[in-house]
Amino acid sequence: MTIQKIDTLYTAVATAENGRDGRVSSDDGQLDVTVNPPKSMGGSGAGTNPEQLFAAGYSACFQGALGVVARREKADISGSTVTARVSIGKTEAGGFGLEVELEASIPNVDAATAKDLLEKAHQVCPYSNATRGNIKVELSVV
Known part of the structure; x- marks a missing residue:
């Protein structure tokens, strides 16, 4: 399989803290969400x-x-x-x-x-x- 190169139009940047049980935010401030595993996977389901x-x-x-x-x-x-x-x-x-x-x-x-x-x-x-x-x-x- 050949990996195709792209002519970049945009790059999104997001940072996660504490993995699946923490927070994810974008560098531009447009996204800032709490993440948590769903209840079916042992989490509280409190976040996305x-x-x-x-x-x-x-x-x-x-x-x-x-x-x-x-x-x-x-x-x-x-x-x-x-x-x-x-x-x-x-x-x-x-x-x-x-x-x-x-x-x-x-x-x-x-x-x-x-x-x-x-x-x-x-x-x-x-x-x-x-x-x-x-x-x-x-x-x-x-």
Whole structure:
């Protein structure tokens, strides 16, 4: 696998304190959140968690990629939504891994067009490109 170089447009910077049970903040002050494992993983659930943050980023980025593809295809995606479900679990090797489900609702196109748009957005989205071949990502249209 060849790692592609990019022409950097923007670099986000965030710093974590105390890992999954602490705080994450961005260098520009726009993000400052308490992180805590969910109750199902032994935490208090008092803050957000890395999986929620990843789901938020992936869904927003994928929605943006869907917009890029829709403009190219001259498709109406107004009123569309993308929901990301990010799961964490133990791997066979003894570590931890992630799986993602991306679910899109695109009310102004037929099911076949929606599926085609989703597949094309999956090729454009930076999160999809970063995770391809590393984690399971399932796409679905509702």
